[in-house]
Amino acid sequence: MLSYLEFGMPSMKDKITRVAIELFHQKGYFATSVSEIAGQCGIQKASIYYHYASKENILFHIQKVTMDELTGYLRGNLDGRDDIEARMRAAVHSHVRFHLHRQKETFIANSELRGLTAAHYREIVAKRDEYEQIFQQIIREGCETGVFVPVDVKILSYAILTLCNAGAIWYNPEGRMAVDAIADIYETFVLRGLQKGQFPGITPKPGC
Amino acid sequence: MLSYLEFGMPSMKDKITRVAIELFHQKGYFATSVSEIAGQCGIQKASIYYHYASKENILFHIQKVTMDELTGYLRGNLDGRDDIEARMRAAVHSHVRFHLHRQKETFIANSELRGLTAAHYREIVAKRDEYEQIFQQIIREGCETGVFVPVDVKILSYAILTLCNAGAIWYNPEGRMAVDAIADIYETFVLRGLQKGQFPGITPKPGC
DNA sequence: CGAATCCTACCTACCGGACGGTAGGCAGTG
DNA sequence: CACTGCCTACCGTCCGGTAGGTAGGATTCG
Secondary structure, three states: OOOOOOOHHHOOOHHHHHHHHHHHHHOOOOOOOHHHHHHHHHOOOHHHHHOOOOOOHEEEHHHHHHHHHHHHHHHHHHHHOOOOOHHHHHHHHHHHHHHHHHHHHHHHHOOOOOHHHHHHHHHHHHHHHHHHHHHHHHHHHHHHOEEEEOHHHHHHHHHHHHHHHHHHHOOOOOOOOHHHHHHHHHHHHHHHHOOOOOOOOOOOOOOO | OOOOOOOOOHHHHHHHHHHHHHHHHHHOOOOOHHHHHHHHHOOOOOHHHOOOOOOHHHHHHHEEEEEEHHHHOOOOOOHHOOOOHHHHHHHHHHHHHHHHHOOHHHHHHHHHHHHHHHHHHHHHHHHHHHHHHHOOOHHHHHHHOOOEEEOOOHHHHHHHHHHHHHHHHHEEEEEEEOHHHHHHHHHHHHOOOHHHHOOOOOOOOOOO
């Protein structure tokens, strides 16, 4: 879970990356200057370029690592689960947990795509597509086997992912709510929205 | 629905605003220069400052108008509806419709808050809070009257609003899907997630 | 009525400053 | 003596914003 932090003495490159994550999250990529990153690392601006070829490369590195770890985490959480409902629950839970624990990186990955060069943009979008495919496959299977109501897979997958991102925006690590409690709320809401078991269009009587 | 466009000859200020919306949406606020806006309006950079006091003022104006119209649209759509389920459906529908029709402005309003001065930031956040309150009130009433399952009102309201924003990111006005069809999908999903009528935690047998 | 004045809506030219990035040097380590 | 990891000093560019001017239509006033 803790990347950018190696054992032993953390390298300056790691420090730069961590500071960049902090600043990009706080002020945005374009509003953050290289001198500012350097300043908070206690080094000069030019020294940044010893570790990274360009400002854009810092952004790209953050996004790449984050996307790889996000997908890896999901695969790990799905591993060994066969039941479709269990897989969907695990997927939502994994997504939310990662977004709460890695709040800043995922925020950057979601909102700073425009700072990337065309080539790097394509690379990140490809990783994102790969991640979405996993969700879409689960939803599709759920619909086909009749566990879920029939839905537009693409629209719903995107809706669910976006919905689960919401937590990362307001989540406060020092706040009252535990990560798993929040993940449970999203999990319940999503599953309720997907599962059969009620009659769509017909309002149940209050108190029923 | 069509603001920034007066009858008769549209003013240069309107043109600046429309061009700014286009560019802020396309490249982001910080990545857009005043000269660029001017260029696409066919005037010089300095002339922009005849119509707007600063670049930030353009952003603020866009956000303010958008938020006011968003809230006005919601109020209009809720007007006269008493039934809680109908109100929730109307609210979701209104939110989605507005975000699809005013894709670019709402995107800016959601993602470019950091470009605002502190005072303007507070003003926009206040408007946003006011809008969210309307949703929260509906959810709260639904829970209290037993129409909806008991939920964490704040978390769910935020989740629902974020989820409905998803459409505006991928929506293509020239695409295959009609605005109302998309709104219906979100409406159904949200209502299904909120309403009573299934037994949470118990998986219904496939085919049931 | 015509002359003087004002206002609108733009222009050219410029400012200080910050930005991303580079060149080249230097201290410490192996 | 080479390499690592940093430094100082500097570059050209572009930015938001300002100063000051001007064409021309509307308004005011002797």
